[in-house]
Amino acid sequence: AIVVSGNIIRLKEGGMTPVEAAQTGTREVVPALIASTVTTIAVFLPVLFLRDVEGQIFADLALTISIAVALSIVVAITVLPAAAGGWLKAKKLKSGYGDGWPALTDRILRWTDSRPKQLGWIMALLVMPLLACWIFLPKLDYLPPVKRAAIDAFFSFPPGMSPEVVNREIGDKLIERLQPYMKGEKQPALKNYYIWLWPGGGTIGARVVDESRIGELETIMRDEITQGFPDTRAFATEGELFGGVGGSARSVAIHLQSDDTKALNRVAEEGRLLLEKKFPGANVQANPNTDQNSLELRAIPDDRRIAEAGWDRAAVGTIVRTLGDGAWLGEYFDGQNRLPIILRADRRETAEALAEAPLVTPDGRVVPLGDVISLETAMGPGQIRRLDHRRTVTLTMDPPQTLSLEDALATLQKEVLPVLEAKLPAGANIRMAGSADRLQTITATMAKNFGLALLVLFMLMAAMFRSLRDSLVVVLTVPVSLVGGIIGLRTLGLIAFQPLDLLTMIGFIMMVGIIVNHSILLVDRTRIAQNQGFSLEESIGQAMNQRLRAILASTLTGALGALPMAVNPGPGSVIYRGLAAVIVGGVVVSMIFSLLLLPSLMRLMSGWRGEPSAGAASTHADAVPRAA
Structure with a gap:
């Protein structure tokens, strides 16, 4: 819509009637809009093939964005021209900066008018971003910690407690302590709660009426409701949306296996204490409990x-x-x-x-x-657990919210697993599972999907432009956007902890679909002008003059639209905070530097092919009237 309206206004400023401007302005940009829309949708195709929890989240997101983009182009080329042709007044519009942005265009053309300058910009804007991505890439994580406005508490009872004793000494007291909050006699008032107890352990959960007071309920549950039971361990935390009972989607499992039961239980208990020491505030559990004899x-x-x-x-x-x-x-x-x-x-x-x-x-x-x-x-x-036919004790650890899963796994590999392995008897086995396995698998899958998205993008551009060279020019703008996304993430990390989780990774795929639209607009308009007989420099000048306003407007709307979610997200949108930061940083940085990279690439590649060049930006001043 921004591109169509910008082109209509530009032609209206050039003296056309509203109807002529609407018809001509829409007709000029329809091919580029279709190309950009198809590429935006196509980059999400690999995401649809993801499975499990990640696939469900990403598929919904990709489908929503694809439908919205497809409908937006329909409105932009039908409703918008009709409204512009009927509502714009016939009087001539005056532009405060002429036909586009000639001063900025002339400066960019001067900065890229020689082979050394072109090579310098290409090296700086292709090699340096890739190196910066490698150096400044944030630590990896699995899924973001999504809270569900409920407090869950987990119990470990002393061995030998029968169900009758558990109900009488634990269950009845829990109900008695929760009732004043349920009736509203104490604050915060509860909306509901559940209690699920069994010999050896149990869990309770509660929701508050006022969700803003969930932190108070967590303190009450930890310091009042679950305290005072002899020989009982309890851990209370805000419930996770991604994850099951007793763990989150970020939980790491350490499987200890041995035929020596006593040694296995001893090492498992030492491992539990070591994990609590290495990761203060983490939820560490043993399954089965080592003291449940x-x-x-x-x-x-x-x-x-x-x-x-x-x-x-x-x-x-x-x-x-x-x-x-x-x-x-x-x-x-x-x-x-x-x-x-x-x-x-x-x-x-x-x-x-x-x-x-x-x-x-x-x-x-x-x-x-x-x-x-x-x-x-x-x-x-009290319980015997076997994994792969071997007696097993599993230590489950949820890393603290301020620690990325990649850092947690590195600490486990260097400071925990070697200690436990040295204490296990001969013939024992130790290995990690849970999010440790899932993170490695999904990271490799996302890398393949990102590469596949770039390949799909390259092939589509080659088919639409009928030129591998122009398709390569568009794809080579991606590294600049990648470093912009990482800059956005690092900037967000200064005010809030934000690792590179899977939802943030999908932001890079979304960003590719957004930033290539700018390149498509410039390359498409450049080739149209060349087909009309203009030199390459004149064509680039026309493209930048006529498309800079639309590019700047779409960049600002994209960045300002995502900025509130990155800076001050609501309770339901906090999981998309990293994604928003990637989009803000990516579209802004790519817009700034792509204006230098694209002319450098097109002029350098045209020189390799021996195309005639008109010299420089000095001819650009004459190109604008001819384009009109």
């Missing part, structure tokens, strides 16, 4: 007595299961449902009563269970 009853078979009774170990195992939770015999299908068939004996409350349970042997004798097995009580793990 509980009293268990062990059945030790007496093989000689079992053989005398006419059984084997498998048969005795079935008998013990029958006397306990029950032995599974099979299923019964009633025509609609499958029902399990469980054989279960009468419940026996003590180990002594279980040992006296009478059993009938195959030869008809009756012997107590204690004759074929020995029952012992011992301490054992």
Whole structure:
């Protein structure tokens, strides 16, 4: 819309009637607008093939932007010309700066009028940005911490607590403490809450009526609601939108595997304490808990007595299961449902009563269970977790919000994993998973998608301009925008912590679709003027004179539109803060330096091909009247 209206106004200033200006002005820019629209949509095509959480977020974003851009060009070439032709007054408009920006155009042409100057600008604006991107690239992260205006608290109970004891001593007290806030007797008032408890642990969550007081609720939940329970660990934090119960999308898992249970639990507990020391404020959990040993009853078979009774170990195992939770015999299908068939004996409350349970042997004798097995009580793990068929304890750590995932992984690799590996027994294994794996995978995928987007852009430009050279000129403006995006991120980092997360990465792809539009407008207008018989210098001068106003206006609208989101985002838009900073920095820097890079590239490449050149900007003053 800016390009169409700018061209209509320019022609109106040149003396055309409103209808003539609307028709001619729209007709002149339609090819360039279609090219820029197609490229803007095309750069998002690789994003649509992403999967998992990232694909869902990016696909929605890409689809929304693509539809908006497609509809905008329809309005720009239909509604806008009709409105301009009918609403603009017939009197001649006067421009305060003539036909475009001649003074600035002349200066740019003088700065790029020799081969050394052209090579200097190209080296400075292509090589230096790539080097700056490598040096100043922010640390990588996975997904931004998206809060959901709720406080979640996680419990680890002492071993041996039965469900009845958990409900009576933990659950009832939690309800009692939450009720005054639920009724509004204490502030902040709660909207709702839930409690989910089980032997060994639990979680509770609560929402406030006034979401601006979520920080107060976190303090109350941490210092009041979850305190005072003997031998119980509790951790309260604001809930994450990306992530499940007990972890966020940024959580890193460290799998410790060993057949030596005691050594495994000891190293896991030392690892948990080490992680809490290295990452203050981080949420560190062990699964299963290293101190969750509980009293268990062990059945030790007496093989000689079992053989005398006419059984084997498998048969005795079935008998013990029958006397306990029950032995599974099979299923019964009633025509609609499958029902399990469980054989279960009468419940026996003590180990002594279980040992006296009478059993009938195959030869008809009756012997107590204690004759074929020995029952012992011992301490054992409340939960056994296996990964790849090996006993495993997993340490899960959510890095602090002010630490990027890349820095956290580097600290783990250098200062945590070597310490734990040295303490594990022989034959043990240790490896990282969770966001550590996902970050490496998605970063490689995003790099491939960015390269694919550039390839799609290059091929489209080559087809539209019917020139590989012009397509290359457009694509070579991308490095300047990349360094602009990084400058925007670094500037934002001075006032708020902002790593290079995945949503910020998508901002670079969006920015490519935006900044190439400026190059398309200039290259397209330059080639049109050359086809009309003008020299290259005259054509570049016309293109810059006639397109600078639209380029500057679109740059300002893009930058000023994204600036509020980067500087002062709302609660729902804070995840797009880095994306907005990339767009602001990219469009501004690319607009400034592309005005020097594009003329240098076009003039240098034309010299290689032996095209005639009219000399310099001195002929530009005569080119403007001829274009009119």
